[in-house]
Amino acid sequence: MNHFTYEDLFVGQRTAFTREVTAEMMEQFRVVSGDNNPLHVSSEFARAHGFSDRVVYGMLTAALYSCLAGMHIPGERCLLQSVYSDFLRPVYVGDTLRVEGSIAEKNDSVRQIVVKAVIRNQDGKKVSKARIEAGVL
Numbered sequence: 001m002n003h004f005t006y007e008d009l010f011v012g013q014r015t016a017f018t019r020e021v022t023a024e025m026m027e028q029f030r031v032v033s034g035d036n037n038p039l040h041v042s043s044e045f046a047r048a049h050g051f052s053d054r055v056v057y058g059m060l061t062a063a064l065y066s067c068l069a070g071m072h073i074p075g076e077r078c079l080l081q082s083v084y085s086d087f088l089r090p091v092y093v094g095d096t097l098r099v100e101g102s103i104a105e106k107n108d109s110v111r112q113i114v115v116k117a118v119i120r121n122q123d124g125k126k127v128s129k130a131r132i133e134a135g136v137l
Contacts, residue, residue, distance in 0.1 A: 004073065005077065015073050068132065073103060080133075083133075097121060
């Protein structure tokens with residue numbers, strides 16, 4: 001976990017990390033969210049509707065934006081205020097996702113940063129993008 005103060009942060013600052021999506025993560029998300037949509041839990045259903053296998057929950061993918069803000073930039077002093085995300089391509093169990101973020105704005109009057117973020121799969125294809133607004137304690 002990073003320990004940046006607001007003063008340490010700067011526009012253009014970048015960070016990235018990778019995470020593999022596992023079947024266990026899918027099951028944990030299903031239990032926590034209560035989302036039993038067959039697109040996410042049934043390979044047969046997903047294949048019958050044009051996907052190569054069951055599709056990872058978009059919100060599970062977006063949860064990685066919380067890790068980006070809470071662990072990387074700004075890190076421990078993060079007060080996550082909003083995440084605006086778009087889901088661009090399906091993600092599948094076994095995909096390795098690279099989460100990348102850079103500070104696009106600093107708003108000194110409210111000690112807030114805006115992070116532009118993207119998630120790419122192991123083939124370098126963008127699967128999600130987001131705008132993250134975080135206060136810095």
